[in-house]
Amino acid sequence: MCAPPCAPYIASSFFLLNHQHAPESLRRCYSRGDLKRLDVFKVRFGPFARYGFIPFGGRSTAIKLSTGDVWVLASTPLTVDTKETLDKMGPVKYIMAGDFVHHLFLGEFKKAYPQAKVIGVDGLGAKKKAEGLTMDGEYGKDPADTRYGFEDEIKSCYFSGFQNKDVAFCHVSSKSLIVADLFFNLPPNEQYSKSKPPFKLPFMGTLNWHSSILKSMLYSLGKDKECVISLPVVID
Numbered sequence: 001m002c003a004p005p006c007a008p009y010i011a012s013s014f015f016l017l018n019h020q021h022a023p024e025s026l027r028r029c030y031s032r033g034d035l036k037r038l039d040v041f042k043v044r045f046g047p048f049a050r051y052g053f054i055p056f057g058g059r060s061t062a063i064k065l066s067t068g069d070v071w072v073l074a075s076t077p078l079t080v081d082t083k084e085t086l087d088k089m090g091p092v093k094y095i096m097a098g099d100f101v102h103h104l105f106l107g108e109f110k111k112a113y114p115q116a117k118v119i120g121v122d123g124l125g126a127k128k129k130a131e132g133l134t135m136d137g138e139y140g141k142d143p144a145d146t147r148y149g150f151e152d153e154i155k156s157c158y159f160s161g162f163q164n165k166d167v168a169f170c171h172v173s174s175k176s177l178i179v180a181d182l183f184f185n186l187p188p189n190e191q192y193s194k195s196k197p198p199f200k201l202p203f204m205g206t207l208n209w210h211s212s213i214l215k216s217m218l219y220s221l222g223k224d225k226e227c228v229i230s231l232p233v234v235i236d
Helices: 080-089 106-112 124-129 202-206 212-220 225-229
Strands: 009-012 030-033 041-046 058-064 070-073 092-096 117-121 137-139 154-158 167-171 176-179
Touching: 058 080, 070 080, 092 106, 106 117, 117 124
Parallel strands: 009 176, 070 092, 092 117, 117 137
Antiparallel strands: 030 041, 041 058, 058 070, 154 167, 167 176
């Protein structure tokens, strides 16, 4: 696999497969910055309960590139506070979808930042076109050697063999791994640090990214396991 070499820091954004109530449940978002580089790395998090009662939470991640432009993995709403945070970082140039199901808020980010490129995964172009949004790039559909403009600072690896067609990103200078559904880092203590979860479920504590239960669950989501295993190493 290409992602683990970046594992010292994981910013994982969790989402649901049934999206009907997602926007309202994620409207309360809070921010934190990377402890080493507050001007470079921002994570936006908030409460979210899958199916209305399983507390997962959600995260978006923004990185300020050396050019001054901002790269955003947009998995939570663009609230007023979120936009203020992004505007202070710099001009948003890249709006990213981490996989096929992290797409709900791409439109509102694009509306706020019309000059930014919106980049997702294979299949999102057709899906979002019906909603009036044009994708500027799709991992898995575009040629494998396609460069979108941030690759010198943020490496990527497309997991076509994973159910949600996830992309793993690695911010090279901070050694930060940024994923959508390839990893889960539960229980969602940070996401619910400013609010109470709807329910306390004992098994959530067993779903941290070291647990065998989580590994088994993620393994089951691999629809083409040989493809995933054969992926090249992006960063040694």
